[in-house]
Amino acid sequence: MNANTNSASHSEPLGSASNLLSELPKLSDSADIVDPVDWEVRYQAGDTPWDEGYAAPALTEFLTRHPIHGEVLVPGSGPGHDVRALATHGAHVTGLDLSSSAIALARTYPPAGGEDYEQGNLFALPESWNGRFDWVFEHTCFCAIPPALRVEYAQAITGVLKPGGTFFAIFYLNPSAPSGPPHGVALDEITDLFKSDFELQGEWLPSEAFEGREGREICQLWRKGGLVNSTK
Ligand SMILES: C[S@@+](CC[C@H](N)C(=O)[O-])C[C@H]1O[C@@H](n2cnc3c(N)ncnc32)[C@H](O)[C@@H]1O
Numbered sequence: 001m002n003a004n005t006n007s008a009s010h011s012e013p014l015g016s017a018s019n020l021l022s023e024l025p026k027l028s029d030s031a032d033i034v035d036p037v038d039w040e041v042r043y044q045a046g047d048t049p050w051d052e053g054y055a056a057p058a059l060t061e062f063l064t065r066h067p068i069h070g071e072v073l074v075p076g077s078g079p080g081h082d083v084r085a086l087a088t089h090g091a092h093v094t095g096l097d098l099s100s101s102a103i104a105l106a107r108t109y110p111p112a113g114g115e116d117y118e119q120g121n122l123f124a125l126p127e128s129w130n131g132r133f134d135w136v137f138e139h140t141c142f143c144a145i146p147p148a149l150r151v152e153y154a155q156a157i158t159g160v161l162k163p164g165g166t167f168f169a170i171f172y173l174n175p176s177a178p179s180g181p182p183h184g185v186a187l188d189e190i191t192d193l194f195k196s197d198f199e200l201q202g203e204w205l206p207s208e209a210f211e212g213r214e215g216r217e218i219c220q221l222w223r224k225g226g227l228v229n230s231t232k
Pocket of ligand 1: 122
């Protein structure tokens with residue numbers, strides 16, 4: 001259709017209306033938000049200071065008391081230490097990472113049990129992942145993404161969990177880096193992000209942390225609303 005033929009009621013030429021529209025601020029378009037970090041380049045260069053060589057101490061500690069079963073997603077799984085810790089305790093775990101080199105690195109480790117690694121973008125997941133997981137385990141993915149994408153992060157986590165599924169997060173509250181990543185987060189912001197679809201089931205300060213992160217992390221367990229999956 002010729003746009004000019006559709007403007008009979010306009011008192012101004014269509015051209016000026018189009019200009020006006022293009023000047024309006026966009027409300028929200030996450031596709032426009034570019035992550036300044038090229039994660040693939042970081043892995044290719046071996047520039048991965050977050051890789052401590054073993055699973056997050058707070059996760060290890062939790063698993064000794066509360067084994068996690070069922071389908072688990074670990075977004076931003078990097079070298080996969082958390083994935084394998086979860087798999088060792090009997091879960092079927094999917095490690096997701098944007099970087100193909102991170103996925104390749106994770107696959108170099110001996111299998112721990114039921115784990116898979118998939119290269120992909122948390123913000124562009126296949127529809128088949130909707131409602132697929134009993135648990136999502138978060139550790140240093142949320143603090144790595146641009147803060148402007150946090151609403152999309154919460155939407156992605158909500159989308160992949162089953163009703164009654166659990167989001168277990170170790171949030172990095174106040175990293176020492178002057179500018180992220182890692183980006184810190186306030187408790188109020190976390191609550192605002194998750195309170196409409198989740199209920200907070202537990203919250204604690206981990207007694208174990210990687211060196212330099214002591215006292216800077218908080219663990220939270222959020223249960224997604226809907227029918228509770230009592231078998232997991
Ligand atoms: C700081 S690293 C942490 C890796 C891992 N969680 C760990 O503690 O070793 C952040 C990870 O998130 C991945 N990542 C960043 N944005 C992502 C996205 N949109 N989707 C999936 N993974 C992403 C990066 O490639 C990187 O491996």
